[in-house]
Amino acid sequence: MAGRVCQDPGCCTLLSIYNDMDYCSLHAPMVVPRMRGKVLND
Secondary structure, three states: OOOOOOOOOOOOOOOOOOOOOOOOOOOOOOOOOOOOOOOOOO
């Protein structure tokens, strides 16, 4: 796990051992949290 680099082309950010994703925080896919009790329209 040591020495992992962000998978985004052109990004050379070293990933933390605590980051189990393949991307750094700048290039990670956006995840919208579900708001409790709120109905979201798609």
